[in-house]
Amino acid sequence: MAGKTASIAKITRPVLAGSYPRKRLFRLIDSARKQKVVWVTGPPGSGKTTLVSSYLAARRIPRLWYRLEEGDADPATFFHYLGLAAKKAAPRIRKPLPVLTPDQRPAVTVFAQRYFENLFSRLKSGSVIVFDDYQKVPADSTFHSMLRDGLSLLPPGICVTLISRKQPPSMFARLRASQGMEVIGWKELRLSPRETEGIARLRWKGKGGKETIRKLQNISDGWAAGFVLLLERARSGSGSPQKLPRHKPQEILDYFAGEILENLDEEMHSFLLKSAHLPRMTAKMAAQLTGLRRAGQTLSYMNRHNYFTEVHPGPEPVYEYHPLFRDFLRSRSSDLFSEKYIRRVRGKAAAILEESGHVEEAAGTLREIGDWRGFSRVLQKQAPTLVRQGRSETLAEWLEFLPGEILEGDPWLLYWRGVARLSSAPGESQGDFEEAFRRFSQKKDRDSALLAWAGVVDAIIYGPGSLKTLDPWFL
Structure with a gap:
């Protein structure tokens, strides 16, 4: 079970409960899927992953979901986890995809070609393969050219969607020029007035005036994360600023999330600051680290109310904070607690990760604290x-x-x-x-x-x- 839990977040579509169905963009993706590749790009917190995830769920499309990380620069790591994702997407095919062995590395291009052909043949017509967090793979990695060559082998009926904070690399220029790739960018992702009203009605249970919602729409300028934070701020009675400060998304989120955090009770405050030291967690893992017995209820509540918390469904659901939110919480933790205390919490987090089968995350945490x-x-x-x-x-x-x-x-x-x-x-x-x-x-x-x-x-x-x-x- 531990090993399965460790990989589930990487190969399972994240679910953000109560997300608003953006039908305007659903129709846009419907049209974009006529191409081989769809590239969804926008700043952090613009709703890229939520859009693609909710689209696949709404259209009931068979899919293979894969979240890229820095470690995928190693082709063997990429192919290993992609094989697990393929098994999840096509469980009836028992024969596993091949492993890239050291003696095959000199001819990795040939291996990759055969691997992708094998993978595509396993998927149903109409399937979508999603590669999320594309920007995390180092720019100098051979991964990019390897994937580009793999995309050229896509058969009719299979579409690949890539989600990234950045525009497509230059090596995809030919694919774009030949109209083999459709790009959905910030211009399309920006929330429309109708969408902000729908999100507000969903979160406020139908309450709230149109004038207030319109004002928050103008302040947030259609940035999804900013609008959600403004809604929460308005609901708490803190009012709203005349405009968002012109800073990076992380700085803006820090500003509003800090105010929201101050309104929480001490138990919830402590839970968030401690649990943020787990890159991903089950309810049991969160309870072990924080000492909060109702950790599962807390995480479920945050997910259901769209508080920057995703869940990866499974026998034991795995939760993750949005990267912007987690970075904020860890930064706030550093401001409030001593370095010695944080090191102790992170050491405990590493032990819990290792015990739960998240060995690579445990190793990363131990490396970061110099243990x-x-x-x-x-x-x-x-x-x-x-x-x-x-x-x-x-x-x-x-x-x-x-x-x-x-x-x-x-x-x-x-x-x-x-x-x-x-x-x-x-x-x-x-x-x-x-x-x-x-x-x-x-x-x-x-x-x-x-x-x-x-x-x-x-x-x-x-x-x-x-x-x-x-x-x-x-x-």
């Missing part, structure tokens, strides 16, 4: 899984984060660095295996020494040098 012993322990525990999934590039990246004295002082870390570099740098890999072998032998750890010995042999065989260098290892 290198804890990070090393999680790395060694996760290393066999990463290797089995073909994610040696991710393993090598994790190892690079470690301070030199910790990496060089642990023979197991040297061993795993050798494994991670075996296909890309067999000469350096051999050095790691040899040092690990020497250390294990000194400790008279024969089983571990044998593994390191096998690594030395593999590195020599895969390397460019003479096989005669094997001789000392067989004497």
Whole structure:
């Protein structure tokens, strides 16, 4: 269950309960889907993800949902999780999609082509594949060209929707020029007067005058997050400013969310500031971290009332705060609590994440707070899984984060660095295996020494040098 919970947020359509159906944009997407690719772009908080999610639900369209992250720059990571998403989208097909192994990396373009062809063949005609948070993948990653080539293989009846804070990269220029991509941008995403009225009626249960709503529409300038915050502010009796300050979306949200936070009771205030240190959470995880027994009810309430909280349905629902809201809460937490206290909360959050199967998020948290012993322990525990999934590039990246004295002082870390570099740098890999072998032998750890010995042999065989260098290892 833990492993399934860990990946559910990445491959499950997020649900924001009580979201207003934007029929104007639904019709626009209907038309845009005549192209192979739809690109939805706009500033943070403009309702991109909510729009696509609610559209798919309203139209009852079969879909594959995939949320991109920085780690997807490693092709093996991308293909691993995309395989899980494909299994969820087409459960009747039992044969899994292939794993990108280290020996296939030199020909990753060929692998990707066959992978995408296999993936597309599994989906029903009329399906939509969604890649959310496209902007999180580093700009210099080969992921972008790999996906572009994959999109060229799309069969009729399958559409891909990409959601991003940024415009399409230049490498998609040909696709746009050939009218293979339709872009829905900020001009279209901006809330219309009718939509703001509909959202207000939905949140205020039919109460509130048109003049007040029209005023809030003008102040927010159609920015969805800003309008929702203004509605909440007006409902609490705080009134509304004449206009939003001309700052970045994060700064504007900080301003209004801060006022809303001040009106909460101490228990709710504390819950939000602590739970924000979990990138995603189940009710149980939130309760463990915050001590609030009714954490599940609280998260459900926030989702139902559209308080910047998404839910990924499943046997055990997974909740997430909107990135803008979570950044605000973490910033406010830093202002109110000591660095030592926050480190303790985040350390506890990492332990809960690891226990719940969110191992990669746990590793990221431990790395951020500089708990290198804890990070090393999680790395060694996760290393066999990463290797089995073909994610040696991710393993090598994790190892690079470690301070030199910790990496060089642990023979197991040297061993795993050798494994991670075996296909890309067999000469350096051999050095790691040899040092690990020497250390294990000194400790008279024969089983571990044998593994390191096998690594030395593999590195020599895969390397460019003479096989005669094997001789000392067989004497």
